[in-house]
Amino acid sequence: MNTSTTTVATADAERVGPAFAVDGMLAARNKTRQALRDIAARVKPGMEEEDAVAMARQVLIDAGLTLSWHPTRVRFGRNTIKPMRQASEPGVVLQENDIFFIDIAPRHDAWEGDGGAAFVVGNQEDYARCAQDAEAVFHAARRAWSEQQLSGEALYAFAENEARQRGWELNFDLPGHRVSDFPHAAIHTGSLAEFEGVPSAMRWILEIHLRHPDHTYGAFFEDLLLEDSYYV
Template structure:
């Protein structure tokens, strides 16, 4: 019998580094420019949403805002979702003809491209006055930052971040939609590099490589709220 000790197989590059590769056009300045333009576009779109609008008209308006800002309509559809449509997973189409009420909730989800770089962002807004809607929209953004700070503070894996988000969402009184589990972002197109989710990532995610998504839903299935942004340290907020 041989006394030779077999070393464990070494994978290099490992799966985590392969998942976090970027393309030849990647640049920190470019990614931050795309992110900043995305956040500005979200604010501009929200400022043009009014009670009485039909959701489909809001989507047309949002696309116009992006084009006017010099952004390319990019790798997923431009979404503005009103009322009951805020419950739906992103890949599920909205119910047609939903009109924004006087006291209502909507969210924006855009993925524009600025030159070679991907932007991706979302946020929720309330028109009029509605305490539950306001709390849900506020909690979605609060939970985003809570999860992001856990990553920054503890170096948690993507899996641990979403397990934590699920637990906190329940304590807040909401359910977390795992059909929005976070994803890569890069110079365009990230899908040529990696299509896996942040919620499945078994390693500490790197900054400026991932989008953290939080979609909260009312347990009674009446409404939801959404917030997403690039995973970055506190200095960028």
């Protein structure tokens, strides 16, 4: 692909819809992050995963958010290794020392939110480290993108190396994606990991899904790709 063609493809992939507004996108993000915290606070050992999903949906509805463009997910224990498009094993119950993650994609008015984070209950240090590392890899990759002007491809290569250095596998079945005023899929459906240009802020979701090499558990973190000032 020549330079002019690449430039056109990059611009096309980063188009927005007629309702796009920075304030709207940030409001959707803020409401999404708050909903993650509210859902996590209600997850307790002994809860079955399906009940946690139903609870999470209700939390979003009660917050005035619209259940939007991908299913609400809460995954416990051994289900935390599965790609998002793969159904959870049914009937998994959160144990006293366990790991879980939440993945939500609500809509606030015209704007898409998307967020995910991992949490632990009890005192399993390896689970805690995995959850912490998912967020750490996210921020390391995000800072490298901001400081080095990495392409989407280079951003995920960086993230893979960061994950490997910490002893985890990076799951490329979760390669990041566009986000916009709803619906982003009408604008662009390609992944961030395959994006040849330098992704712009406020346009992409960076997804980090870590898995233990023996595939017994994993952790997830995702958020809007933004500069440091938004994380102070």
